[in-house]
Amino acid sequence: MNDSKKILFLFENCKKKNKKRLDEGTVNSVKWLENSGKEFVSVGDDKTIINWNIDEDEANRNILPKTNLFTLPQVCMSFSWCPGQQFAALGTTDGSLLFYNSSQGKITKQIESAHLGAVICVQWNKDGSALVTGGEDGVIKQWSRTGNLRSRLVAVSHLIYDIDWSPSDHAVVYCFEKYVAIQPIQGHNKPIKWKAHASAVLALDWNAQNQLIVTGGEDCCYRVWDEYGRMLYSSSTFSFPCTSVGWAPNGKYFAVGSHNLLLFCDRLGWIYNQLDIEMGSIMSVQWSRTNMDIIAGAGNGQLCVGTVTGKCIKHKQWEITQASPCELHVANVLESETAMGQENNENGNILHFNAPVVDFLCAQFHLIALTSAMSCQFYDLKNLDAPAQTITSPSNNYITLILATQTCAFFCFFIFFF
Known part of the structure; x- marks a missing residue:
């Protein structure tokens, strides 16, 4: 059998937060805490920064309010954590x-008057050394980083809806009216501008792994x-x-x-799954660093969390499916029954893990699960029956990429940390 791969992703375990915030306005921004896969913060029309905790019970996947971190003087439109630090930048309506x-729990x-009108978007670069803001x-x-103005990069006649840094941090991409533009931080390269949608471009995101930009517009697409501004998918x-739009950090979806x-959607735009959820307009989405969980904040004040599951790959005669966050089903499609594995049933073998599986791949008759x-x-x-080998990341490091040879007679792998 030829080595082939099939990928299928589903959103599961999506739950709305409890309804005590429903009448308190829009959730304008949601962000994961940098060193946590179970906590995130939200800001919105209620002028409050709230820390939320995802319930440990994977079956229920409830979102529980943890702490009211701070009450703001004005409505917050945008929010961005400084990478590697314990502080964030916020843009307000005034x-x-x-x-x-x-x-410290304080501002x-x-x-004041960083912009004339609302500060609509704020974004730190990758190393937290610079911040860009876009306004009304x-x-x-x-x-x-200390809040000193360095430069005015752009001035246009329409409000800036969204902004993001390039993968190299040498330029920023932003959207206004029907257009998307890339502005170099230094003056060596020329700016790029193109008409992206038939109506206003409301959101964008530039992925560091695949170098692609995704945009969402008022033209409903x-x-x-x-x-370079060449359209790959509409x-x-x-x-x-x-x-709202948001790339998973790995750039795969x-x-x-x-x-x-x-x-x-996959990296080229094709829809894997569509979730109909009564939340009003979804104003902000963000993926976790594990690429498995997504949070969303909506116009009616609700929050939801989604988990990616149902991933399926084929290697030789084996088919491996992630049936739940902590389980992989392994089946030999050439055999009606198999006697190996931890558990046997009509669907094959079930591998149980103590923590959610965030990625897995196959090469040279081996399964690698992270x-x-x-x-x-x-x-x-x-x-x-048991793992042939287990490798644990050093403290405070995170495995971001695994590669395996598929043409050699031996098996090797590469693990990158940050």
């Missing part, structure tokens, strides 16, 4: 730029672009505008939010 320190700096005044500004027209609709506990387990597909 044009102020706030720096919030989570360890450490407030820059059509201006994009660059700031230092989403599109995928390369870094979706069909939906019933409502696409109000992304999510699109619309009115009562959450789409899950868990959220930063444990990489190697199984011989011909003997699944």
Whole structure:
């Protein structure tokens, strides 16, 4: 049998948060805590930064409020954690730029009139050395980590809806009216601008792994672009505008939010799954660093969390399916029954893990499974009784990529940490 691969993803275990916030306005932004896969924060029209915790019970997958971190003086439109630090930048409706320190639980700096009108979007670069903000005044500004203004990068006649850094941090991509533009931070390269949608471009995201940009528009469709502004995919027209988009960190798939609709798409734009959920317009989405969990905040004040499951790959005569976050089903399609493995049933073998499996692949008759506990387990597909080898990431490091040879007579792998 030829070595082939089939990928299927599903959203499961999606639950709305409890309804005590339903009448308190829109959730404008949701962000995962940097070093946690179970906690995230939300900001919205209620002028509050709230820390949420995902219940440990995977069967119920409830979202529980943990702490009201801080009450803001104004409505927060945008929120961004500084990478590797315990503080965040917030943009408010009165044009102020706030720096919030989570360890101290207070606003450490407030820059009034950072923009004329609301600060709609804020984004740190990859190493946290620079911050860019976009406002209702059509201006994009660059700031230092301490909040000092470095430069005015862009000034246009329409408000800036969204902004993101390039994979190299040498440029920023932003959207205004019907257009998407790439502005270099230094003046060596020329800016790039193109018409991206028939109506206003409401959201965008630039992925560091695949170099692709996804946009969502008021024309009720989403599109995928390369870094030169060439369109790779345009979706069909939906019933409502696409109000939010977000890449998974691995660049293999992304999510699109619309009115009562959450789409899950592969890297080229094709829809894996469509989730109809009564939440109003989904204003913000973000993937966890494990690429397995997604959070979304909506216009009616609700939050939801989704888990990717149902991934299926084929290697030789074996088919491996992730039936639940902590289980892999391994089946030999050439045999009606098999006697190997931990458990045997009509569907094959079931491998249980102590933590959710965030990625897995097959090569040279071996199964490699990576868990959220930063444990990489190697199984011989011909003997699944126990892992042939287990490798654990050093403390405070996260495995981001696993590669395996498929043409050599031996098996090797590469693991990258950050």
